[in-house]
Amino acid sequence: MGGMNRVGLILTGAGAALLIVLVLIVGALWRRDYHKVEETVAAARSGEAASNPLYVLKLALQRDKVKVVARQRLQLSTHPLQTRDTVLIYRDPRTLAGSEAEALLGWVERGGHLIVRTPPLQDQIGDSPLPVLDALGITLLDASDAADPEYLRNECVGLYERGLEPQQVFCSARRFYFYNSDADPVYAWGGEDSAYVYVRLPRGKGHVDVLADLDFLSNRTGTGNPLLDSIGMGDDEIAAPAKAAFARQVLAPNYRAGTVHLIYAAEVPKLWKTLLRDSWMAWLPLLLCLLGWLWQRTQRFGPLRPAPALERRSLLEHIVASGEHVYRYGYGPRLYESARRAFIARLRRRDPYAAALDGEPQIALLIERFKADPAPIAANDIRDALTPPPARDHAAFRARIATLIRMRNRL
Known part of the structure; x- marks a missing residue:
């Protein structure tokens, strides 16, 4: 350990000596080429x-x-x-x-x-x-x-x-x-x-x-x-x-x-003459900064073109587009079954007894339930909504989906 400390001290001393020599050499070169010159600068007039x-x-x-x-x-x-x-x-x-x-x-x-x-x-x-x-x-x-x-x-x-x-x-x-x-x-x-x-x-x-x-x-x-x-x-x-x-x-x-x-x-x-003549050290850098900021904010040169129309779609438009895409590729029964399950899930929370039934007894209870509404739903529409639509019958598919949504919202 003592030998290592001695080596470190020697290296530190050598580095310090080398640094001092470099400083002296730079100072000598500077003083050799440096000439003291007196210059008279006219101050701004006053009084x-x-x-x-x-x-x-x-x-x-x-x-x-x-x-x-x-x-x-x-x-x-x-x-x-x-x-x-x-x-x-x-x-x-x-x-x-x-x-x-x-x-x-x-x-x-x-x-x-x-x-x-x-x-x-x-x-x-x-x-x-x-x-x-x-x-x-x-x-x-x-x-x-x-x-x-x-x-x-x-x-x-x-x-x-x-x-x-x-x-x-x-x-x-x-x-x-x-x-x-x-x-x-x-x-x-x-x-x-x-x-x-x-x-x-x-x-x-x-x-x-x-x-x-x-x-x-x-x-x-x-x-x-x-x-x-x-x-x-x-x-x-x-x-x-x-x-x-x-x-x-x-x-x-x-x-x-x-x-x-x-x-x-x-x-x-x-005032403007004084600012231009005596205060250019302040306004010139500010002017350069302003010009640089304007250059940065400039998008392009030439005639202005109208901004392109931004694409815009609401969430409902996305849902409708997705449903049309699924239906176009033959997955209509799955869409109907999803709407029917959503209605049955709401019915199970509002009327568990009617949800536990199946077939005509369930349809009869639903007809009695929606007959008393201000805008009653027809019995045939309720019966059709609870049965799957025929394949490729677009009108029947839309009517059943709309009826299921109406009944679900009125529960």
Whole structure:
């Protein structure tokens, strides 16, 4: 026993040593081919970065030593404007009050720089007032005018930067004319046929820039693919070098001379967009499970066919079919004898004296018994039922079986 224990201990120690050697070899091979790499992963934006569409522009201006303030409302009473400030209104200009528009234009005449956009193209303008734009003499195109295929007044415009791919801007934006303006534009982008997407109008000592939209300044992502744009994939609009250069040109008149006021409307991410972009780890496996379940439940492809009729027979139908089969093969006397024995067995329990008799005495007692019923059974029928039917006489066989069943049920 001692020798066996010693052998077991030696084998156990050898196995443990071999296992340790294997672990060390695998660890050495892993460390030889393993390289530590640092990777930066962009986290989901939150706070102002998620709600402020001009947040990246704000950070870029701050890094360029420009004073900048971003807020959701103009609030001229709490944020007075200085002579060389710049106000960029990213919101729809129709949200401005009439008093705010007059104060802004008066401030522009003293040397300010105002940047506004036109309302979205999908909105019907009609005769509704347009603060600032009406005072400047800007004539807007309506959706029906902008959809004119002959002039392509809602197509994208190419923004070119030397050595880089052109960027598409002002896509499906509301273009305009400045026929009624009292001042000649400093810069204008567009033409008489296709209308204008950008104009800089002098007003007093300052300037007013009107653009078809300001999406090129936003954090809104865009890849050029509508499907990817709808779920928020790609780089920020202003991250493109050509758009950043254009933004610098738009802000040029008072750049670094005063404070840049960025007026935006807080953007609350849509629920479906958030689910598609940030929660795909949950809904994608569930979707695959649903598709797999539907595939499993699918019986066949092609046109539907009516379900085949299911065979159905009741117990009585089986008994009748079995009796017809037996009778067809010449076993009618056995069927009759079974029915007669069933009647005699019931009679023995109800009237043992009549069951003990035989022949005419029994028939006479039965005739007296069934004569008093509401539906009496004829004497000849009783007599025939207790005698075997002639061979191959189907009518006599059926009549005797029916009479025996009637008498048995009335006992």
